[in-house]
Amino acid sequence: MQTSIHKRLKALSCTDLSDAMDRLKIICQCTDIKPLDRTFNLTGKAWTLRYGPIGLDGGSVGDYIDDLEEGQVVVIDNQARLDTTVWGDLLTSTAARKKLAGTVIDGICRDVDRALELNYPIFSRGNWMRTGKDRVRVEAIQEPVTLGGVRVQPDDWLRGDGDGLVVIPARQLTQVLTVAEEIHQAEEQIRAAIDAGIPLRKARADFGYHALQTPRN
Structure with missing residues (x-):
């Protein structure tokens, strides 16, 4: 099925x-979420993660990638932040090895060259090098998140191509x-x-x- x-x-x-x-x-069109490369395509079910800014008690970017299954899409809600990344080289390498369908971020990523080398689809608001470590913390896993103004629930379907990204409830x-x-x-x-x-x-x-x-x- x-x-x-x-x-x-x-x-x-x-x-x-x-x-x-x-x-x-x-409502399905994720505003300003675009592929890092126009040839990137993805189709798969959502696995969701939401970040928030750290407070006085600190926090962690988390270790979650090993828990995902082949074919899933990593959906990261970083509240559209453009000042800190939440995805990079090590995550890309692991995700590609696990045959995940791709990663979509309401925010930015880094280490773009590795994603291009491995042909691993990433859709985001852009890229920059500044780490999210000591700047963001995991707020929720496998709960509803927001992606480019669209609500995404775990196991919703995502389809991405050169025109952008849509969410299918x-x-x-x-x-x-x-x-x-x-x-x-x-x-x-x-x-x-x-x-x-x-x-x-x-x-x-x-x-x-x-x-x-x-x-x-």
């Missing part, structure tokens, strides 16, 4: 899924897939029509392009 879901999601783009969830009135996955596949097929038909010489205006009208993402009620 999970293999089938993964295959169906991977066949859809973030734009297909974004339009589908617009129709379904689901687990409880609405079947509905989202059905609508996204319908939209994808309609746009494929429009492409085929314009390749055959039909004017774009007519091709769009024939396949209802302008209302594909419009809520039905």
Whole structure:
């Protein structure tokens, strides 16, 4: 079942899924979360971690990566901070070895070269070298987090490509897939029509392009 879901999601783009969830009135588009490399793609279920700033009692960035399973996506909520990293070389190397699907961060990472070398997908707000050690602490693991303004719960699905990142709520996955596949097929038909010489205006009208993402009620 999970293999089938993964295959169906991977066949859809973030734009297909974004339009589908617009129709379904689901907030899904993670604002300003982008791939470090435009070729990065990821599809998988969320494993969540939330950081907060340290206080007088200090704290730790935590040791969690060994607990994840193949195919999961590491979802890190660092409250959109741009002044300190929460992901680097050692985590990338371990995640790649464990065959995780990728890492997404509401914040920044470092050691980009290793991610590019290993072709390990990272989606974040950017990169910088300043360590998070002695600056952040683990606040919660496997609880709901925020990613680019979108709520992510453990085991929600994520899909990332060159256009960005979307979150598919687990409880609405079947509905989202059905609508996204319908939209994808309609746009494929429009492409085929314009390749055959039909004017774009007519091709769009024939396949209802302008209302594909419009809520039905």
